[in-house]
Amino acid sequence: MASLFGSGLQALAGAVELAVSSGSILLGRAAHAQILKSVDPPPLPSFLSNHLINMYAKLDHPSPAALLLSLDPSPSVVSFTALISGAAQNRRPLLALRLFPVLLRSSARPNDFTLPSLLKASASIPCPIAGLQLHSFSLKSGLLSDPFVSSAAINMYHKTGLISHARVLFDEMPKRNIVAWNAVMTNAVLDGRLDTAMEAFIRLRSSAEVPNEVTLCASLNACAGAECLWLGSQLHSFIVRFGFVANVSVGNALIDFYGKCASVEEARRVFDAMLNKNDVSWCSVIVACAQNADEEEAFRLYLAARKEGFVPTDFMISSILTTSSGLSGVNLGRSLHAVAVRSCLDGNIFVGSALLDMYGKCGSIEEAEQVFESMPERNFVTWNAMISGYAVQGNASNALNVFDDMTSRSEVRPNYVTLLSVMSACARGGWLTEGMELFEKMEERYGIRPRMEHFACIVDLLGRAGMEEKAYEIIKKMPMKPSVSVWGALLNACRIHGKEKLGRVAAVELFEMDPYDSGNHVLLSNIFSSAGRWEESMEVRKEMNDVGIKKEPGCSWITWKNQVHVFQAKDTSHERNSEIQALLAELRRRMTAAGYTPDTRFALYELEDEEKELEVHQHSEKLALAFGLICVPEGIAVRIYKNLRVCGDCHQAIKFISGIVGREIIVRDNVRFHRFRNYECSCGDYW
Numbered sequence: 001m002a003s004l005f006g007s008g009l010q011a012l013a014g015a016v017e018l019a020v021s022s023g024s025i026l027l028g029r030a031a032h033a034q035i036l037k038s039v040d041p042p043p044l045p046s047f048l049s050n051h052l053i054n055m056y057a058k059l060d061h062p063s064p065a066a067l068l069l070s071l072d073p074s075p076s077v078v079s080f081t082a083l084i085s086g087a088a089q090n091r092r093p094l095l096a097l098r099l100f101p102v103l104l105r106s107s108a109r110p111n112d113f114t115l116p117s118l119l120k121a122s123a124s125i126p127c128p129i130a131g132l133q134l135h136s137f138s139l140k141s142g143l144l145s146d147p148f149v150s151s152a153a154i155n156m157y158h159k160t161g162l163i164s165h166a167r168v169l170f171d172e173m174p175k176r177n178i179v180a181w182n183a184v185m186t187n188a189v190l191d192g193r194l195d196t197a198m199e200a201f202i203r204l205r206s207s208a209e210v211p212n213e214v215t216l217c218a219s220l221n222a223c224a225g226a227e228c229l230w231l232g233s234q235l236h237s238f239i240v241r242f243g244f245v246a247n248v249s250v251g252n253a254l255i256d257f258y259g260k261c262a263s264v265e266e267a268r269r270v271f272d273a274m275l276n277k278n279d280v281s282w283c284s285v286i287v288a289c290a291q292n293a294d295e296e297e298a299f300r301l302y303l304a305a306r307k308e309g310f311v312p313t314d315f316m317i318s319s320i321l322t323t324s325s326g327l328s329g330v331n332l333g334r335s336l337h338a339v340a341v342r343s344c345l346d347g348n349i350f351v352g353s354a355l356l357d358m359y360g361k362c363g364s365i366e367e368a369e370q371v372f373e374s375m376p377e378r379n380f381v382t383w384n385a386m387i388s389g390y391a392v393q394g395n396a397s398n399a400l401n402v403f404d405d406m407t408s409r410s411e412v413r414p415n416y417v418t419l420l421s422v423m424s425a426c427a428r429g430g431w432l433t434e435g436m437e438l439f440e441k442m443e444e445r446y447g448i449r450p451r452m453e454h455f456a457c458i459v460d461l462l463g464r465a466g467m468e469e470k471a472y473e474i475i476k477k478m479p480m481k482p483s484v485s486v487w488g489a490l491l492n493a494c495r496i497h498g499k500e501k502l503g504r505v506a507a508v509e510l511f512e513m514d515p516y517d518s519g520n521h522v523l524l525s526n527i528f529s530s531a532g533r534w535e536e537s538m539e540v541r542k543e544m545n546d547v548g549i550k551k552e553p554g555c556s557w558i559t560w561k562n563q564v565h566v567f568q569a570k571d572t573s574h575e576r577n578s579e580i581q582a583l584l585a586e587l588r589r590r591m592t593a594a595g596y597t598p599d600t601r602f603a604l605y606e607l608e609d610e611e612k613e614l615e616v617h618q619h620s621e622k623l624a625l626a627f628g629l630i631c632v633p634e635g636i637a638v639r640i641y642k643n644l645r646v647c648g649d650c651h652q653a654i655k656f657i658s659g660i661v662g663r664e665i666i667v668r669d670n671v672r673f674h675r676f677r678n679y680e681c682s683c684g685d686y687w
Contacts, residue, residue, distance in 0.1 A: 057086020116152035123159035158187035259288025318354035360389025396429030463493020
């Protein structure tokens with residue numbers, strides 16, 4: 001009879017373990033209720049109590065676990081360890097650490113399973129004092145000699161910033177197991193000490209220790225972070241030779257490595273060769289394509305993953321949303337937003353931030369605001385994306401309001417990207433005082449030293465405001481050598497305000513740094529042509545031809561019915577060209593009647609005035625706009641994208657057209673968004 005009773009309790013213990021493995025608290029509670037019925041009178045046998053404590057702790061129900069522990073008349077170290085381990089795994093480090101003195105006051109003593117969980121808890125706070133005390137206890141109790149305890153201590157020191165302590169402890173280990181090596185390597189990668197990670201891998205191989213999948217993934221992450229293609233390729237050969245190529249985690253790390261080293265073909269080759277793929281595999285290859293400007297292939301891979309039956313995850317959705325931003329496809333982004341809602345992922349902070357970023361980059365700022373307001377929590381990516389969305393629209397007022405909310409009400413501190421976005425918004429909106437104040441006091445207020453990007457932004461801010469000489473003085477006092485972006489901002493400012501002498505100074509610097517960039521030559525040529533100095537303008541163009549520099553052809557494109565229609569200036573190849581030309585002629589007639597005068601300052605000087613007018617009327621953005629007005633139904637904004645800066649005449653013309661046809665027209669050039677409505681542009685002609 002006793003044996004039958006014992007076998008029944010063993011079966012109940014098995015049910016408890018099944019609840020843990022399946023993550024079902026309902027099954028666990030049902031098993032607990034059956035145990036209470038079967039065991040009368042209490043207390044429960046120790047092995048059943050341990051199983052139940054472990055189940056509640058692992059499934060993140062610490063209260064019933066702690067109650068069971070308190071009801072045990074003689075709790076063992078197994079009971080305490082189960083509760084401590086569960087608390088540490090479920091991000092309850094303070095609970096785990098509070099249990100340690102309770103354990104010491106009991107008759108039980110910590111063992112080599114207890115201390116790693118406690119060290120993990122102290123690392124996640126992070127609390128170096130608690131970690132130091134646990135290290136001391138491990139040393140006194142003789143448990144530090146256990147390689148798992150010492151490895152946990154090394155990991156704790158890395159996580160709490162005491163890297164020198166971790167190094168000393170690692171060097172003093174009599175026998176270093178693979179867990180210790182992995183702790184050193186993974187933490188070095190997380191801290192950005194990529195050379196240290198690779199040195200550790202070489203030392204590991206010299207010690208004859210056999211690496212595992214964690215070791216190889218950390219090594220590949222180090223190579224990816226350093227963009228060291230040749231070293232990672234050698235590691236790939238090692239992986240093949242030692243039989244790790246079939247490991248899914250290692251395969252995923254290889255895809256990520258090749259993607260970050262801009263070797264998309266190799267990444268795709270690894271992906272295609274994988275026999276077993278998980279959702280991380282698909283996400284990695286999608287990101288590899290998206291990061292290397294192959295957004296269309298990334299989206300095709302996403303659709304292939306869905307056909308394979310993979311359920312969208314937060315990482316997959318956030319990854320593919322970046323491709324929508326790259327393709328500037330707001331309708332595509334909205335479809336993915338719907339997928340996120342159906343999959344109950346729209347509340348995820350990473351998905352929400354990606355949605356916010358996508359809507360901002362696609363110019364749908366109202367939808368970005370809705371996502372921002374609905375997010376239950378926000379991190380610095382969220383705040384930065386919202387500020388950046390306003391910046392690209394040139395809406396300095398709203399960008400500064402969000403920045404004020406971030407700094408006054410949020411627990412998230414601004415980083416260098418935040419300040420850059422706010423300064424960019426000030427530059428595009430003409431908020432000189434606010435932008436300069438932020439630049440001058442960013443280190444004092446936020447502890448952030450100005451980087452090259454901040455200097456480029458402040459030069460742009462001053463230049464747009466007509467203060468090119470002051471911008472030049474700042475450039476001369478920079479603590480680092482000015483970059484192409486800094487001199488480019490000054491040259492563009494000189495173009496806007498016709499400062500020929502200073503423009504040539506900036507151009508000379510740019511020609512030395514990047515002699516084959518056509519954009520800088522064109523800017524200088526335009527400075528001269530706008531001032532009527534045609535001979536000097538043509539001289540710059542002649543120099544371009546002499547050294548073989550070709551101007552990047554301007555083009556505009558518009559998406560309609562899942563097809564991208566691309567136009568170049570004076571392009572007559574489109575299948576609906578006759579309709580486009582007829583509409584342009586009608587619009588030109590109505591614009592002229594409304595007071596429009598063509599701006600032909602940058603047209604070729606050898607042309608007659610009438611020819612110049614015809615020249616500007618055939619610019620690519622006007623052709624794309626005419627096609628959009630023909631195809632896009634009334635009530636829907638016409639969205640046009642351009643690879644170069646929109647020209648002055650097109651900007652003026654589209655303002656007139658927006659009022660004449662009563663439509664909203666959104667133009668995204670290589671600098672910012674322009675939203676045209678009722679004869680006005682959102683930039684206020686400050687661009």
